[in-house]
Amino acid sequence: MELLSNPIDFLAGVGPARADLLKKELRIFTYRDLLTYYPFRYVDKSKIFKISQIVDDLPFVQIKGKIMKFEYIGRGRAKRLIAHLEDDTGLIKLVWFKGTRWIKSSLKINTEYLVFGKPTAFKNTFNIVHPETDLWEDYNKKAHVGLQGVYHSSEKLSTKGLNSRGILKLIKNLLPLLKNDIEETLSEKIIKELNLPSKEESLVNIHIPKNNNDFIRAQKRLKFEEFFFLQLHLLKLKLIRKKKLKGYPFPIIGDNFNEFYNNHIPFELTGAQKRVLKEIRKDVQGSAQMNRLLQGDVGSGKTLVAFLSMLMAVDNGFQACIMAPTEILAQQHLVTISDFTKNMNLEVGVLTGSSKTKQRIELHEKLENGEINILIGTHALLEDKVKFNNLGLVIIDEQHRFGVSQRSKLWKKNDYPPHVLVMTATPIPRTLSMTLYGDLEVSVIDEMPPGRKEVKTVWRTDSNRLKVIGFIRKQIKLGRQIYIVFPLIKESETLDYKNLMDGYETLVRDFPLPEYQVSIVHGQMKAEDKEYEMKRFVDGTTDIMVATTVIEVGVNVPNASVMIIESAERFGLSQLHQLRGRVGRGAEQSYCILMSGNKISNEGKERLKTMVETSDGFKISEVDLRLRGAGDMMGTKQSGALQFKIADLVKDSNILEYSRSVAIKLLEEDENLEKEENKNILKSYIPYAKERNNWIRIS
Ligand code: ADP
Ligand code: MG
Numbered sequence: 001m002e003l004l005s006n007p008i009d010f011l012a013g014v015g016p017a018r019a020d021l022l023k024k025e026l027r028i029f030t031y032r033d034l035l036t037y038y039p040f041r042y043v044d045k046s047k048i049f050k051i052s053q054i055v056d057d058l059p060f061v062q063i064k065g066k067i068m069k070f071e072y073i074g075r076g077r078a079k080r081l082i083a084h085l086e087d088d089t090g091l092i093k094l095v096w097f098k099g100t101r102w103i104k105s106s107l108k109i110n111t112e113y114l115v116f117g118k119p120t121a122f123k124n125t126f127n128i129v130h131p132e133t134d135l136w137e138d139y140n141k142k143a144h145v146g147l148q149g150v151y152h153s154s155e156k157l158s159t160k161g162l163n164s165r166g167i168l169k170l171i172k173n174l175l176p177l178l179k180n181d182i183e184e185t186l187s188e189k190i191i192k193e194l195n196l197p198s199k200e201e202s203l204v205n206i207h208i209p210k211n212n213n214d215f216i217r218a219q220k221r222l223k224f225e226e227f228f229f230l231q232l233h234l235l236k237l238k239l240i241r242k243k244k245l246k247g248y249p250f251p252i253i254g255d256n257f258n259e260f261y262n263n264h265i266p267f268e269l270t271g272a273q274k275r276v277l278k279e280i281r282k283d284v285q286g287s288a289q290m291n292r293l294l295q296g297d298v299g300s301g302k303t304l305v306a307f308l309s310m311l312m313a314v315d316n317g318f319q320a321c322i323m324a325p326t327e328i329l330a331q332q333h334l335v336t337i338s339d340f341t342k343n344m345n346l347e348v349g350v351l352t353g354s355s356k357t358k359q360r361i362e363l364h365e366k367l368e369n370g371e372i373n374i375l376i377g378t379h380a381l382l383e384d385k386v387k388f389n390n391l392g393l394v395i396i397d398e399q400h401r402f403g404v405s406q407r408s409k410l411w412k413k414n415d416y417p418p419h420v421l422v423m424t425a426t427p428i429p430r431t432l433s434m435t436l437y438g439d440l441e442v443s444v445i446d447e448m449p450p451g452r453k454e455v456k457t458v459w460r461t462d463s464n465r466l467k468v469i470g471f472i473r474k475q476i477k478l479g480r481q482i483y484i485v486f487p488l489i490k491e492s493e494t495l496d497y498k499n500l501m502d503g504y505e506t507l508v509r510d511f512p513l514p515e516y517q518v519s520i521v522h523g524q525m526k527a528e529d530k531e532y533e534m535k536r537f538v539d540g541t542t543d544i545m546v547a548t549t550v551i552e553v554g555v556n557v558p559n560a561s562v563m564i565i566e567s568a569e570r571f572g573l574s575q576l577h578q579l580r581g582r583v584g585r586g587a588e589q590s591y592c593i594l595m596s597g598n599k600i601s602n603e604g605k606e607r608l609k610t611m612v613e614t615s616d617g618f619k620i621s622e623v624d625l626r627l628r629g630a631g632d633m634m635g636t637k638q639s640g641a642l643q644f645k646i647a648d649l650v651k652d653s654n655i656l657e658y659s660r661s662v663a664i665k666l667l668e669e670d671e672n673l674e675k676e677e678n679k680n681i682l683k684s685y686i687p688y689a690k691e692r693n694n695w696i697r698i699s
Pocket of ligand 2: 230302303
């Protein structure tokens with residue numbers, strides 16, 4: 001234990017200069033940091049490649065050959081040393097940018113070397129930049145079997161001898177010192193049940209695998225452990241919150257709920273809606289505060305679930321509110337909910353940025369004296385002036401558009417925090433929600449209301465444009481409306497408008513659509529103008545809506561049946577999915593046409609292909625995760641929670657599921673980790689939790 005906290009400077013082979021670099025470049029400060037600096041890949045040392053076997057996209061390889069000649073290319077800072085390495089099958093070039101003089105003097109011509117590095121295709125040969133080299137004679141004296149770890153290094157570290165192999169040498173100095181200092185972190189019970197190797201054995205084998213089997217077991221154990229402690233932590237937070245945060249119990253299902261459900265509900269609930277309502281009901285019945293995330297694709301019917309939940313609050317004598325990220329969305333909720341309640345004895349209020357002072361004053365009063373049962377609004381709800389008589393349930397629509405501090409403001413609107421339901425139409429893969437929202441209850445609506453026609457999605461290039469325009473005309477003739485969406489260039493949101501107009505003008509220059517009315521909406525517009533343009537589209541005055549992604553969330557125009565996305569390859573998958581969700585809201589067959597250039601990246605192609613193949617938001621999010629990785633997908637803010645040393649959210653989803661179930665079972669048996677048999681776990685968990693206390697909380 002003590003030893004592990006030693007500064008890295010103390011380790012044999014680490015002088016002051018190296019210590020400095022290890023700290024700066026790799027954030028390795030202590031023995032412990034080095035011990036958990038794992039290889040990012042392994043090479044099979046028993047495999048030696050022939051030069052003719054080298055192809056594109058190979059990882060690190062070993063090649064045996066002779067250096068036949070040196071040459072220098074370029075001058076000044078661009079000067080490079082090239083060595084021609086040959087075997088009996090071909091030639092590969094070794095390239096050095098730095099330390100060239102020393103390297104040239106230390107390598108011998110016409111002598112066999114074992115060379116190690118990553119080949120890259122260059123002109124018509126392959127290069128290996130800054131390879132590692134061993135005299136074959138020296139190398140061959142040792143027995144080499146199996147896997148060798150490859151560590152991330154850096155240019156600077158390499159010049160101080162700390163390339164991958166240099167780091168491995170340090171690890172080899174370190175491991176024998178730690179013989180009695182690596183403590184077990186899991187319980188004997190878990191180790192036995194899962195048949196895991198010990199912590200010490202795993203750490204040794206992850207750095208210096210004895211054989212393939214031991215390596216795989218070590219990897220599994222360390223991945224499991226990494227997920228396990230995270231899940232344990234999230235579950236603990238959930239337990240603590242449940243205990244600490246009392247909620248207002250809603251014991252009854254009362255008149256309003258029953259009346260609506262029996263007499264006014266416009267359609268039968270889907271199975272998924274029913275299931276989710278039961279989950280919510282179970283939460284709000286108890287005396288702990290509900291903290292539930294509801295995920296459901298665009299159009300899956302979250303609003304109805306939200307409304308029925310609000311009725312539960314009202315029937316138990318509480319007020320409820322729903323907060324949406326935009327004025328338009330709030331207005332839409334108002335329309336929907338006013339329609340639901342038109343024959344009921346309920347008071348519904350609305351509060352947005354554009355509410356007039358007089359209305360506000362009246363509304364504030366009615367809220368405080370409890371006349372208003374249900375309040376719909378935007379950020380305006382958060383203002384301190386907005387006081388409730390007895391707020392029991394808060395619903396947050398499109399939760400990712402609100403900051404943590406905004407969401408937490410709603411918590412303070414009553415003596416106890418009200419129950420909280422956050423909703424999102426951006427489904428995220430289960431592995432991600434288990435990691436990010438593992439301390440919340442999660443509900444999923446994974447079923448669309450019946451009778452929905454799937455949006456027909458096609459991918460077209462510019463050469464098909466004439467046909468696409470013909471199709472637009474036909475649809476408009478049938479009385480339908482069309483969206484044409486252009487990407488917004490991130491770097492220049494101020495160019496948004498110009499961008500959009502250029503795009504649209506190019507489009508109509510080649511294929512005029514003069515006979516049609518057009519609404520144009522973009523991010524730089526004043527809110528009133530935007531609203532005006534949208535209204536014209538919503539009421540059918542215009543046939544075509546030309547827009548940047550500002551329409552992503554919000555508008556609901558059932559008559560719009562075609563979504564054309566220009567330069568579709570420039571959009572992310574979840575954005576494409578959101579855009580497509582704008583159509584297919586009415587009874588007519590709807591279409592999504594993805595327009596792209598001919599030359600697009602493989603990843604771009606995969607995105608568009610995925611859109612064509614499926615309309616399941618969860619499947620799409622899985623692909624998105626695979627293509628982009630968790631950090632990018634969720635934004636940098638949350639990526640801290642998604643950084644793992646060895647586990648991989650995409651590849652190790654089974655281990656993740658498993659670790660969560662083990663953690664659940666453990667806490668069921670020993671909530672406070674007090675049992676003697678769990679003392680190892682507790683000992684590791686305490687510092688782990690300390691370190692993570694500042695992690696994002698969702699609400
Ligand atoms: P979202 O989950 O995107 O918020 P909405 O709540 O806006 O979805 O619902 C989308 C549409 O589906 C609305 O027009 C709504 O009236 C309709 N809808 C919701 N639930 C059902 C149902 N069980 N059966 C039929 N239509 C439904
Ligand atoms: Mg919605």
